[in-house]
Amino acid sequence: MFALGDLNLTYLVSITAVSLYVSTAAVALSAALGLPISLAVGFRDFYGKSVVTSVISTGMGFPSVVVGLVVLLALSRSGPLGTFDLLFTPEAMILSQTILALPVLVSVSLSAVQSVPQDLRDAAFAAGGTSTDVALLVVREARYGIVTALLAAYGRAISEVGSVLIVGGNIVFSDSTSFTRTLTTAITVEARKGNIETGIALGAILLALVLGVNALGARFRDRTPGRNGRGR
Amino acid sequence: MAIERRRFLQAAGVGAVLGLSGCTGNANPPQANNGTTEESQGSQSGSGATQELTLATTTSTYDTGLLDALNPVFEEKFNARVKTISQGTGAAIETARNGDADVILVHARGAEDEFLREGYGVNRRDVMFNDFVVVGPADDPAGISGMSSAADAFATIADAEATFVSRGDDSGTNKKELLIWEAAGVEPSGTWYREIGKGMGDTLVQADQSGAYTLADRGTFLATQDNIDLEIHVQGPLKGGPTILKNPYGVIPVNPAKYPDVNYSLAMAYAGFLTSPEGQEMISNYTANGSQLFFPNALSEDPQFGQYVPENYDGGENASSSASVSDAQFESWVAQHVPEDF
Numbered sequence: 001m002f003a004l005g006d007l008n009l010t011y012l013v014s015i016t017a018v019s020l021y022v023s024t025a026a027v028a029l030s031a032a033l034g035l036p037i038s039l040a041v042g043f044r045d046f047y048g049k050s051v052v053t054s055v056i057s058t059g060m061g062f063p064s065v066v067v068g069l070v071v072l073l074a075l076s077r078s079g080p081l082g083t084f085d086l087l088f089t090p091e092a093m094i095l096s097q098t099i100l101a102l103p104v105l106v107s108v109s110l111s112a113v114q115s116v117p118q119d120l121r122d123a124a125f126a127a128g129g130t131s132t133d134v135a136l137l138v139v140r141e142a143r144y145g146i147v148t149a150l151l152a153a154y155g156r157a158i159s160e161v162g163s164v165l166i167v168g169g170n171i172v173f174s175d176s177t178s179f180t181r182t183l184t185t186a187i188t189v190e191a192r193k194g195n196i197e198t199g200i201a202l203g204a205i206l207l208a209l210v211l212g213v214n215a216l217g218a219r220f221r222d223r224t225p226g227r228n229g230r231g232r
Numbered sequence: 233m234a235i236e237r238r239r240f241l242q243a244a245g246v247g248a249v250l251g252l253s254g255c256t257g258n259a260n261p262p263q264a265n266n267g268t269t270e271e272s273q274g275s276q277s278g279s280g281a282t283q284e285l286t287l288a289t290t291t292s293t294y295d296t297g298l299l300d301a302l303n304p305v306f307e308e309k310f311n312a313r314v315k316t317i318s319q320g321t322g323a324a325i326e327t328a329r330n331g332d333a334d335v336i337l338v339h340a341r342g343a344e345d346e347f348l349r350e351g352y353g354v355n356r357r358d359v360m361f362n363d364f365v366v367v368g369p370a371d372d373p374a375g376i377s378g379m380s381s382a383a384d385a386f387a388t389i390a391d392a393e394a395t396f397v398s399r400g401d402d403s404g405t406n407k408k409e410l411l412i413w414e415a416a417g418v419e420p421s422g423t424w425y426r427e428i429g430k431g432m433g434d435t436l437v438q439a440d441q442s443g444a445y446t447l448a449d450r451g452t453f454l455a456t457q458d459n460i461d462l463e464i465h466v467q468g469p470l471k472g473g474p475t476i477l478k479n480p481y482g483v484i485p486v487n488p489a490k491y492p493d494v495n496y497s498l499a500m501a502y503a504g505f506l507t508s509p510e511g512q513e514m515i516s517n518y519t520a521n522g523s524q525l526f527f528p529n530a531l532s533e534d535p536q537f538g539q540y541v542p543e544n545y546d547g548g549e550n551a552s553s554s555a556s557v558s559d560a561q562f563e564s565w566v567a568q569h570v571p572e573d574f
Contacts, residue, residue, distance in 0.1 A: 077331030077491055085493070087332050088286065088315060169286075169317040174304040179315060192433040193295050194459030 007198065011176040016205065019182040022090055022164065023157040026097035027105070030153050033098075034105040035146070039135055041106075042113035043121075053110065059103025064096075068163030071096040075167065088169035090180055096163040101153035108152050112145020113138060147221040154213055159206065161185055183209070285498045286315045288325075288333035290404055291431040293481070294318035296455040296525050298518050305514065306505045312498055320403030320431070328352060328484075331491035335499035337506070339449075339481045340404035345542035353484035355500065357507050358539040360515050360526040361480040363468025364408055365453060367436070368394075368445035370463050376445075377465045382474050383416040385466045390416070393424040395444035399435050400427025404479075409447045412476060436460055449479055451525035458521070470527075481526070482539070483507070506530070 041052060073079050075087040075095075086092045116138050124134045139146065161184035168180030170189065181189075183206045190199035293299050294316060303314045317327060321338040328336045329352050337359065338344060347353045366376065366385050374394035376385040389396055398420070399406040413420050428438055432452040439446040440460035450468060467473035483506050485499035505511045507530035515528045 077493060079330075082331070088317065169315065171315045171317060173313055173315075174300065174307055189295075191437075192291065192431040194433050194437045194456050196437075196459075 008176055011172070011178070012205070014176070014178040015172075015181050015183055015186045016209065018090060018178045018180065019158055019184070019206070019209070022093045022097060022182060023154060025094045026101050026157045027150060027154045029094065029098045030101040030105045031150060034102050034149075034153075035109060035139070038106045038110040038113050038149075039138065042110050043135075043138075053107075056103055056110065057107045060107055062100060062103065063162070064100055064160050065162035065166065067096050067099050068166030071099070071163065071167045087167065088171060088180060090168070092167040093164045093180060093182075096167050097157040097160060100160060100163065101157045104156045105149045105153040108149035109142070109146045112142040112149065115145065116141045144221055147217050151214055151217045154217075155210060158182075158210060158213075159184065161188060280311055283310070283312045283495060283498050284315060285312050285335065285495055285502055286317065286333045287335055287337060287502070288317045288319060288323075288327040289337040290321050290324060290339060291318050291433065292339070292405075292449045292452045293337055295431070295433050296451045296518075296520060298451070298515070298526060301518055302506070302511065302514055305510075306502060309505065310498065310501050312501075314502075320399070320401045320406070322402030322404075322407075328486050331486065331494065333486060334495045335483060335485045335502050337481060337483045338404060339479055340407045341480065341482070341543060343404075343407065344482050344484060347484065348542050352487055352490055354487045355503065356482050356484045356540055357503050358529050358536065359481045359483050359506050360512075360528045360530070361478065362450045362526050363470045363473065363479050364405065364447055364477040365450050365464045365468050365473070366445065366466035366477075367439070367448050367453060367462040368465050369440075369443045370461060372463075372465055373443075374445065379466050380474065382412050382466055382476050386412050386416040387418055389445055390418045390420060393422060395424050395426065395442055396420065397435055397439040397442065397444045397446045398425065398427045399432070399446075400429045401431070403432075405432060405447060405449055408477075408479070412447070415476060432456075436462065451520075454523050454525055455520040480529070 041049065041056075071092060072087065074081050075084070075092050076082055077085075077087070086095075120141065121134055121138065124137050129137070161182075164180070164182055165185050165188060168182070168185065170181050170185045171179040172181045173179055178186075183202055187199045187202045187206075190196070190202065287299075287303075289299065295318070299314075299316055303316065306312065307314055317324070317333065319327065321340045321343060324333070324336050324338050325340075325343055325347050327333045329347065329350075336347075336353070344353070344356065348356060364382075366382060368374070368376070374389045374392035376388050379385040379388070398409055426442075426444070428435060430438065432448060433456050435446055436448055436453065436456050437460060438444070440462050445465070446462075450470065453462075453464070466477075468477035468479070469475050483503045485496060485503055486494045488494055488496035506515075509531060512528035512531055515526050516524065518525055
């Protein structure tokens with residue numbers, strides 16, 4: 001099928017698994033942290049709100065290599081968090097990808113949350129909803145944008161190479177199972193060896209993966225809850 | 233492998249949960265992974281727990297495939313897993329200097345010596361050597377082919393302003409290249425001189441694509457030869473070339489007095505394995521494209537004291553008082569290590 005040189009199946013499956021594991025965990029963490037942030041910022045009017053939103057969207061442009069270096073310094077044995085021995089582990093990669101994905105997720109979901117009409121929120125309050133009810137209603141109304149935010153964050157995470165290379169160390173064990181090597185960092189290894197075709201083939205796998213995740217997201221996005229939500 | 237499929241599903245399914253637990257509670261998450269992997273390998277390991285060794289090394293030992301041949305044998309012998317981080321020599325030494333590696337295998341004696349002098353490394357051993365070669369396009373636009381001096385060849389390239397690609401990444405090869413420019417009395421500048429900040433393989437590919445000269449270690453050049461059209465124009469000392477193109481590799485465990493958390497005994501075991509008759513023979517037998525890439529030099533019946541300490545090491549600040557050096561050293565040990573009330 002592919003011109004994959006001497007890459008065996010174990011290797012391919014395990015670097016793909018590490019890619020998926022790290023990016024999925026990072027996006028999940030970003031969502032857990034980011035959705036409450038965007039709801040909080042989106043609902044309220046406060047002094048300096050535009051500054052906050054500007055700062056958040058600036059975060060979308062964080063160079064991933066810089067994030068990698070900062071996380072490296074923090075997690076190194078000679079750094080402040082050195083005692084946890086996290087450098088060169090998948091968890092370190094999750095951390096740096098979370099930092100990269102969070103601003104994307106917050107920015108995009110923020111604009112989705114803000115596009116939910118104020119009257120709707122007022123009406124929900126008037127109908128006796130608690131603030132949790134209102135938040136859930138808003139999330140449901142804004143779900144299209146929020147899913148887009150999740151997908152954008154996922155795309156940022158899984159295609160990223162600079163920071164995971166630095167904090168993960170690109171480690172693969174001698175039995176061809178990956179510890180911290182992802183599809184993207186595996187591509188850098190192939191490029192370094194001059195195996196351009198193999199690198200491109202790995203890139204195709206990555207693309208297929210992103211396509212799959214997007215298809216999944218689109219299905220989720222277009223499913224029914226909207227009708228119930230709007231009916232209230 | 234079954235375990236991989238299981239991990240795949242885990243990743244897709246409960247990645248979120250894993251991620252959360254990995255980042256919060258667990259003091260040592262990687263062990264969770266090892267646990268499951270060991271389970272699947274079952275038969276391989278005995279009762280003792282598998283130890284982990286973090287090796288920071290150069291791209292040349294990794295990209296040539298040498299470590300893929302050596303490490304599995306070490307792992308089986310010592311019930312260990314080697315986590316190999318392949319960087320340039322400068323970056324590998326920096327990683328170890330921060331205490332993030334247990335042992336380094338690198339090739340830049342000057343930088344190694346500095347690492348030793350600062351106390352970050354102990355028990356350095358020579359492991360193997362090969363040489364550097366000056367490579368370039370087959371039509372040799374600067375006309376350096378067959379020159380017996382690397383410095384002259386570099387000076388000629390500079391005169392002709394023929395494109396030269398430099399690693400520019402503080403790697404062992406980069407340090408060697410700068411040394412040769414210095415010997416040639418040329419400070420390379422201008423658009424013909426391109427620092428690209430990439431690994432050896434990348435650099436060879438880029439030199440090939442842009443019809444440029446570059447300095448390469450023979451090992452990586454031989455291993456990458458299939459993918460590029462560059463030719464050797466100045467040979468290294470392995471084939472009668474100038475000695476300045478020598479390329480010796482050393483292994484240095486990280487000093488456990490600096491970083492108590494490094495796996496020092498396993499690092500010493502690794503140094504011991506590389507320099508053992510078995511390890512040396514494996515290095516000697518390793519070939520790519522039909523050529524031997526590295527030549528082992530750890531085994532010698534005669535003492536080779538120079539390998540343990542920085543080059544030209546004079547015994548430190550007490551050296552001048554020759555006879556009393558060891559006495560002074562002993563007194564300082566007593567002062568340092570024996571409690572006052574002993």
